[in-house]
Amino acid sequence: MCKLNYYRIIDANINRVAEGVRVLEDISRFIIENPDTTNSLRELRHRIRKSFSHPRLANYRNAAGDIGLSVSAATTWDNKGNISDLVTGNFKRIQEGIRSIEEHLKILGYNQQSKVYETLRFSAYQLEKNFPLKRVVFDGIYGITGETFATGKTNVDLAKEMIAAGITVIQYREKEKSKLEKYHQCQTIRRLTLEAGTTFIVNDDLDIALAVTADGIHIGQDDLPLKKVRQIAGNMIIGVSTHNPDQAKAAVSDGADYIGVGPIFSTNTKKNLEKSGGLKYLEWVAENISIPHVAIGGIKEENIAQVKKHGGKCFAIISELAGAHSIEQKVAALHSALE
Numbered sequence: 356m357c358k359l360n361y362y363r364i365i366d367a368n369i370n371r372v373a374e375g376v377r378v379l380e381d382i383s384r385f386i387i388e389n390p391d392t393t394n395s396l397r398e399l400r401h402r403i404r405k406s407f408s409h410p411r412l413a414n415y416r417n418a419a420g421d422i423g424l425s426v427s428a429a430t431t432w433d434n435k436g437n438i439s440d441l442v443t444g445n446f447k448r449i450q451e452g453i454r455s456i457e458e459h460l461k462i463l464g465y466n467q468q469s470k471v472y473e474t475l476r477f478s479a480y481q482l483e484k485n486f487p488l489k490r491v492v493f494d495g496i497y498g499i500t501g502e503t504f505a506t507g508k509t510n511v512d513l514a515k516e517m518i519a520a521g522i523t524v525i526q527y528r529e530k531e532k533s534k535l536e537k538y539h540q541c542q543t544i545r546r547l548t549l550e551a552g553t554t555f556i557v558n559d560d561l562d563i564a565l566a567v568t569a570d571g572i573h574i575g576q577d578d579l580p581l582k583k584v585r586q587i588a589g590n591m592i593i594g595v596s597t598h599n600p601d602q603a604k605a606a607v608s609d610g611a612d613y614i615g616v617g618p619i620f621s622t623n624t625k626k627n628l629e630k631s632g633g634l635k636y637l638e639w640v641a642e643n644i645s646i647p648h649v650a651i652g653g654i655k656e657e658n659i660a661q662v663k664k665h666g667g668k669c670f671a672i673i674s675e676l677a678g679a680h681s682i683e684q685k686v687a688a689l690h691s692a693l694e
């Protein structure tokens with residue numbers, strides 16, 4: 356291959372990487388409003404552009420004749436379903452682009468410069484790990500579907516009613532249906548939640564969560580280990596059920612975004628219900644755990660105020676919502692009980 360083509364590859368990748376960093380910089384600046392991350396990204400972008408320069412870079416630029424353009428225009432694999440995918444996709448793009456720069460600099464004998472880009476790639480990994488995509492405020496009612504506890508409403512109907520009632524986080528939980536049926540319901544709920552700006556979390560099925568580009572996955576103590584789920588799910592929100600302080604501490608150190616705390620009260624909704632210290636455990640979590648927590652288990656209009664008194668901020672509810680004649684009225688009643 357003609358040496359000049361290596362310069363062309365390096366030039367294309369410097370542009371590609373800088374553009375990817377710019378997308379993240381904009382998210383950090385205008386959506387997350389985090390000045391530290393914005394500054395780190397800006398510095399990374401400048402270093403990407405300045406760490407190698409050669410007159411041949413611009414001289415051999417040929418964007419219009421780049422055969423990759425038509426390939427890229429025809430692909431749909433990189434369509435981004437949500438902001439979390441956008442962030443993950445751009446970090447991937449940056450890391451792969453820098454890797455390509457490193458390799459081609461080495462071929463041309465620029466070993467020192469290649470090492471500089473290697474350092475920048477590791478900075479990008481670090482920035483990805485710490486990217487403050489705290490998209491959700493875990494506060495108020497966290498609605499969980501449960502059509503088996505409803506009278507004639509499907510999970511989709513329940514999700515629609517929850518959205519109309521102003522619930523901002525909805526979890527899809529379904530224990531009876533086939534994978535395919537669950538997938539179809541989740542597809543519909545994903546569309547509805549995207550339109551409404553509601554956070555959508557899938558219980559148990561990581562494959563479905565990924566397939567419908569949900570915002571998050573909720574796992575229990577017997578599901579895949581959290582670290583493995585993080586490897587597969589990237590930036591997706593990961594919630595973990597916990598029933599005692601050791602599980603809560605482990606979830607934090609393994610990188611959970613929030614924990615479920617329960618059961619607070621007894622409930623017939625879950626088979627093989629775990630034991631926990633209930634309200635006492637919740638109090639411990641409120642005092643000792645830094646990430647958001649979601650209380651769950653037997654929460655109803657008549658006891659939600661008590662849960663709040665013991666440190667509850669976010670309240671996950673299944674049967675009290677699914678069994679309500681009107682979810683909108685039930686949510687209003689729950690809010691008044693919390694006042």
Ligand SMILES: Cc1ncc(COP(=O)(O)OP(=O)(O)O)c(N)n1
Pocket residue numbers: 497526528558559573574575576594595596597614615616617625649651671
């Ligand atoms: C918010 C929240 N907390 C806890 C659970 C329970 O999840 P898990 O332990 O996986 O049990 P199942 O719900 O799958 O029966 C939850 N779903 N949501």
Ligand SMILES: Cc1nc(C(=O)O)sc1CCOP(=O)(O)O
Pocket residue numbers: 596597615616617618619621622623624625629651652653654671672673674675
């Ligand atoms: C699904 C679930 N998980 C729990 C836990 O303690 O982890 S309690 C529970 C059941 C919650 O349903 P309801 O609001 O109908 O009681």
Ligand SMILES: [Mg+2]
Pocket residue numbers: 558559573574575
């Ligand atoms: Mg589960």
